[in-house]
Amino acid sequence: MRTTVTTKKAAPAPAGEDTDQLHATPPRGPAPRRTLIALCLVILVLGGFAGWAHARAEALRDAPAARNTALSDTARTSEIKGQSAKAVGALFSYDHADPRALDEAAKEWLTGRAVAQHRNLLGDIRTRAGKQKAVITTTVTDSAVERIDGDRGRVLVYADQSSVSTAGDKKAADDGTYAGAMFALDVERHDGRWLVSAIDTFSR
Numbered sequence: 001m002r003t004t005v006t007t008k009k010a011a012p013a014p015a016g017e018d019t020d021q022l023h024a025t026p027p028r029g030p031a032p033r034r035t036l037i038a039l040c041l042v043i044l045v046l047g048g049f050a051g052w053a054h055a056r057a058e059a060l061r062d063a064p065a066a067r068n069t070a071l072s073d074t075a076r077t078s079e080i081k082g083q084s085a086k087a088v089g090a091l092f093s094y095d096h097a098d099p100r101a102l103d104e105a106a107k108e109w110l111t112g113r114a115v116a117q118h119r120n121l122l123g124d125i126r127t128r129a130g131k132q133k134a135v136i137t138t139t140v141t142d143s144a145v146e147r148i149d150g151d152r153g154r155v156l157v158y159a160d161q162s163s164v165s166t167a168g169d170k171k172a173a174d175d176g177t178y179a180g181a182m183f184a185l186d187v188e189r190h191d192g193r194w195l196v197s198a199i200d201t202f203s204r
Contacts (some may be wrong), residue, residue, distance in 0.1 A: 027102040037053060075151075078143045084155045084185055085140040091196070092138035092161070096129045111188060114199040123200070132165040138181070151189035152197075158182050 020199055091125065106178035129136060142158040159181045186198035 011096075032079055043077060072149060080145050080148070080153050080155055080194050081143050084143060084157060084187060084196075086198050087185070087194075088138060088157055088159060090139050092122075092136075092159070094122070094125055094134070095128050096135065097134050099126055099130070102126075111190065111195040114186075114198050117199045121201070124162060134163055134165045136161065136163045144182070144196045153187045153194070154184060155187060156182070156184050158204045 061119050087105075087109040090101075091109055092107045094102055106115065106118055125136070128134070136160050138161045140157055140159045144156045146154040146156055160178065161181050162178045164177075184200040184201065186200070188197045189195075
């Protein structure tokens with residue numbers, strides 16, 4: 001495909017206005033604010049996928065395979081959704097004042113390769129959140145069970161995530177940051193409980 005480039009003579013800057021100022025990069029926000037945003041971004045795939053996540057959840061509900069799975073074992077479907085919501089809230093939330101809670105959540109809710117995946121996703125959160133005295137909260141707002149195969153299943157999760165800092169810039173501490181997140185969990189049933197065996201953030 002051939003591309004034609006047309007070059008136009010730049011229009012003169014308005015009188016009294018500095019040309020350099022017209023082309024200057026807009027100033028960035030306060031460092032604490034940017035750090036809070038980074039804290040959320042490090043954990044999960046956010047923002048632009050929120051609408052797609054909701055559409056995907058609706059598609060799963062309408063798909064014959066997903067509908068049949070739910071109807072064939074509604075109790076198990078409800079059980080997976082409920083326990084997955086609790087797992088997500090514990091595994092992807094962090095309070096700088098109680099760092100051991102994340103370790104306890106990992107021991108309680110993770111199995112298999114999800115242990116290493118979770119460690120990688122949350123790798124530098126402790127350091128950043130500690131410096132910013134941040135509290136990160138993740139809450140499941142919607143979910144859909146994609147499949148159930150005996151004691152294994154897969155659930156699509158749509159969640160809200162917030163990060164609030166009590167250090168540095170007061171406005172950033174007051175406002176915090178908020179974002180939508182979507183991801184999928186593979187789960188396995190062990191001793192009557194559904195544990196997370198794999199985390200899919202759709203980032204590859």
